[in-house]
Amino acid sequence: MPKILIVDDEPHIRLLLEQTLEELEEKGVTLLLADNGESAVEIIKKERPNLVLLDIMMPKLNGFDVCNKVKHELNMKDVYIIMLTAKGQEFDKKRGEQAGADVYMTKPFNPDAIVEMVSNVLGIK
Amino acid sequence: MRERIHIKRGIRWKLLTTMIGLIVGLLLTFTFLQISTQKDILEKELERRIYLMKKNLVEQGALLSDNLARQTEEGIASFNFSHVTEIIKKTVSDHKELSYIILMDSSCVAYTHTLQSELQQEKLIADEDTFAAVQEKAVINEYEKGGNQFMEMIVPLNVGTGKWGALRLGFSLDVLHKEIELSNKEIRKKIQDIIIRSVITAVLFIIIGAVVVYMISTKLSRPLIRLTESARLLAKGDFAISANIKVNSRDEVGMLAESFTEMAENLKTSYEKLEEYSRTLEQKVEERTSELREANEKLKELDKIKSDFLSTVSHELRTPLTSVIGFTKIIKKRFEEIIVPQIKTEDGKTLKAMRQIGENVGIIISEGERLTSLINDVLDLSKIEAGKVEWKMEPLLMSDIIAQATAATHSLFEQKGLKLIKYVEDNLPVINGDKYRLMQVVINLISNAVKFTDEGIVTCAVRKTGNGVTVSVIDTGRGIAPSDHVNVFEKFKQVGDTLTDKPSGTGLGLPICKQIIAHHGGRIWVESEPGKGSTFSFTIPIMTTAGTGQIRSDIPANQAQDYTTAPARPSVKHRKERSCGGR
Numbered sequence A: 001m002p003k004i005l006i007v008d009d010e011p012h013i014r015l016l017l018e019q020t021l022e023e024l025e026e027k028g029v030t031l032l033l034a035d036n037g038e039s040a041v042e043i044i045k046k047e048r049p050n051l052v053l054l055d056i057m058m059p060k061l062n063g064f065d066v067c068n069k070v071k072h073e074l075n076m077k078d079v080y081i082i083m084l085t086a087k088g089q090e091f092d093k094k095r096g097e098q099a100g101a102d103v104y105m106t107k108p109f110n111p112d113a114i115v116e117m118v119s120n121v122l123g124i125k
Numbered sequence B: 001m002r003e004r005i006h007i008k009r010g011i012r013w014k015l016l017t018t019m020i021g022l023i024v025g026l027l028l029t030f031t032f033l034q035i036s037t038q039k040d041i042l043e044k045e046l047e048r049r050i051y052l053m054k055k056n057l058v059e060q061g062a063l064l065s066d067n068l069a070r071q072t073e074e075g076i077a078s079f080n081f082s083h084v085t086e087i088i089k090k091t092v093s094d095h096k097e098l099s100y101i102i103l104m105d106s107s108c109v110a111y112t113h114t115l116q117s118e119l120q121q122e123k124l125i126a127d128e129d130t131f132a133a134v135q136e137k138a139v140i141n142e143y144e145k146g147g148n149q150f151m152e153m154i155v156p157l158n159v160g161t162g163k164w165g166a167l168r169l170g171f172s173l174d175v176l177h178k179e180i181e182l183s184n185k186e187i188r189k190k191i192q193d194i195i196i197r198s199v200i201t202a203v204l205f206i207i208i209g210a211v212v213v214y215m216i217s218t219k220l221s222r223p224l225i226r227l228t229e230s231a232r233l234l235a236k237g238d239f240a241i242s243a244n245i246k247v248n249s250r251d252e253v254g255m256l257a258e259s260f261t262e263m264a265e266n267l268k269t270s271y272e273k274l275e276e277y278s279r280t281l282e283q284k285v286e287e288r289t290s291e292l293r294e295a296n297e298k299l300k301e302l303d304k305i306k307s308d309f310l311s312t313v314s315h316e317l318r319t320p321l322t323s324v325i326g327f328t329k330i331i332k333k334r335f336e337e338i339i340v341p342q343i344k345t346e347d348g349k350t351l352k353a354m355r356q357i358g359e360n361v362g363i364i365i366s367e368g369e370r371l372t373s374l375i376n377d378v379l380d381l382s383k384i385e386a387g388k389v390e391w392k393m394e395p396l397l398m399s400d401i402i403a404q405a406t407a408a409t410h411s412l413f414e415q416k417g418l419k420l421i422k423y424v425e426d427n428l429p430v431i432n433g434d435k436y437r438l439m440q441v442v443i444n445l446i447s448n449a450v451k452f453t454d455e456g457i458v459t460c461a462v463r464k465t466g467n468g469v470t471v472s473v474i475d476t477g478r479g480i481a482p483s484d485h486v487n488v489f490e491k492f493k494q495v496g497d498t499l500t501d502k503p504s505g506t507g508l509g510l511p512i513c514k515q516i517i518a519h520h521g522g523r524i525w526v527e528s529e530p531g532k533g534s535t536f537s538f539t540i541p542i543m544t545t546a547g548t549g550q551i552r553s554d555i556p557a558n559q560a561q562d563y564t565t566a567p568a569r570p571s572v573k574h575r576k577e578r579s580c581g582g583r
Helices: A011-020 A037-047 A063-073 A090-099 A111-122 B011-077 B081-094 B127-133 B174-236 B239-243 B252-342 B348-386 B398-408 B410-416 B435-451 B509-519
Strands: A003-007 A030-034 A051-055 A080-085 A103-106 B098-105 B110-113 B139-145 B148-159 B162-172 B393-396 B419-424 B431-434 B457-465 B468-475 B523-528 B534-541
Touching: A003 A011, A003 A037, A011 A030, A011 A111, A011 B252, A030 A037, A037 A051, A037 A063, A051 A063, A051 A111, A063 A080, A063 A090, A080 A111, A090 A103, A111 B252, B011 B081, B011 B098, B011 B148, B011 B162, B011 B174, B081 B098, B081 B110, B098 B127, B127 B139, B127 B148, B127 B162, B148 B174, B174 B252, B252 B348, B348 B509, B393 B398, B393 B435, B398 B410, B398 B419, B398 B435, B398 B457, B398 B468, B410 B419, B410 B435, B431 B435, B431 B534, B435 B457, B435 B468, B435 B509, B435 B534, B509 B523, B509 B534
Parallel strands: A003 A030, A003 A051, A051 A080, A080 A103, B419 B457
Antiparallel strands: B098 B110, B098 B162, B139 B148, B148 B162, B393 B431, B457 B468, B468 B534, B523 B534
16 A cells, blocks of 8 residues: 655645645555654654655755655665755755655646656556 | 174285285385495495505505615625525515515526525426516516415516516415405395394384284274174164264265265165055055955855845745646646536536636646746746856767757647758767756757747758857748847847737747857857748857767657756646747
8 A cells, every 4th residue: 555645834735736646546545744844754754655745845854854864864765755846956956866865846846747757656557 | 783794805904915015025125225235335345445455565565676676686786695685584574464575587597485495596487487587677466376366576677787587576465365355254244234134124114014004904994894794784674773883084984884874774764664654555455355355245145145035036936836737737637527527518608617617727727837937937047147057067969969859849849730850960079068958948949940930840950160069940930030139039028019929938038048058158149031930040169178988979768757957848848839929
């Protein structure tokens, strides 16, 4: 049962992503939500999602730190992290790579593309 | 600290040696002269004395011999030889200066020989004897015999009618010679005295003279040495010595000292002035530096503000936009996939409403996407202009970029039914550039070409020109008036009638291309005429330094999944074309 964690402090974006990935729920995917970095880490530790859609600009713990923690500290290499962010600078992409993100995307994103990517990663048709 | 200057061959030494030399020379000459003069005098004196002595002797001798001669003649005339002999003998013993008396007849037979009595009655054969024999008149003969000098007075004797013989009185000149010897000795002694006296005088004079010269030269050289020492100190920066130079004399040295003191004082003043200026300068420099530092800090702050602004704006604008587009797309999906199939109605109004809703939602989406690309372009351009873009410059081949760009825009051509022709020259040189940015430029040019061409062909050509690689995108569209050739590259400038030709696109595409190409050191331009299509070209200079390794001509497998922060348009395929408008 694949699990996807959606992390964003903006409720609209959380809702948007949830609705975007709704069709996958029909195919047996569980969607989890978090609104800040700290709780995100807790959920990742507890639930071990296969994929995380991670925003960067968040209070308490930002996206880079979450990614770092998950990939390096907790060494959970099998968690696929897609960083979704409105920050559009090259410098940040590098930071994302350093933090261990698998994909780095800017908003606004294409919902169809998200679905396609997530499906590919989780191996769902 | 005063350092003593030792001069090896200074004034003192020169003066001393010169003076000593002079004195010695003088004295030598003087002594020599004196000696020769004295010698002359003394020798003349001696000569005179000898002469006098001789004269005296001669006179005496003459008197004596005359006297004796008379007596002898008388004796001989009266045949009183014993008487004669007696007189002769007596005469000899009476007169010490007489060495001998010889009575000789004309045939050289000695009747009386006071010295060598054995010769009496014998014939005399010596030169002097024969000489004496032939004399007619009284003469004096000087001769040497047995190492002795004799002066002989020869008096011919006349008895009766003729010459009987001669009376010879021999005076030894030895005494005379002894006298001469003595005198010579005296002369020599006198000369020696003179020499000694001269030497002593000379030495005395030298000593005195040396002392005097030493004092004088010291007097001369000391101030000079002091001046030299002071000059050295001055050179080291010690200006206090100017007071130490006390030279009272009015001569050249005094003048020198005066000038020197003056110079030292001037230097001191100048130096003090200089110090002050430099202090003031330092102050000013310090002030300016801190001013600069402040300005620099402000600039850094400004820069940070700019960066923060860009990223904040970027974030703040994109977030709501994400919601707008995202939700609208979902609405469209839900509507089309779930709602519409459920509505089975024939009601025209309902059908019209459904159609309108579908269309409107589509409009919202496309406008939202247009807004997104506008924001992207604005931010992109701002970033480039602010120098906030990180350029990834690497060696690459233009042919690769063209290939990728044409692949990315492939759908545009399909959608509009246009044909794309590629023309890539062989053996293109390597250029240095940012791959994605250059692709951005080519994609932009191609998109524009497609946008403004309704039918025909779009050609993309790459070739080597001069020192660079030139890419040209040629379309058969409506063309651009020459007066607008510059405007197309300006921000937000729309070309064409603003009322009828509504702008599509952001109006920032070409300005961004211009910035990108400018950063690569190349240039971008357009050749076009209304109704005759347009050719947009740009040149990138050839990479001058030799690159290591090979250039991988790669064409990525899946272009669509390239989600990087390069602000490529989110989806080229989804751009809705407008039938008219500016670029």
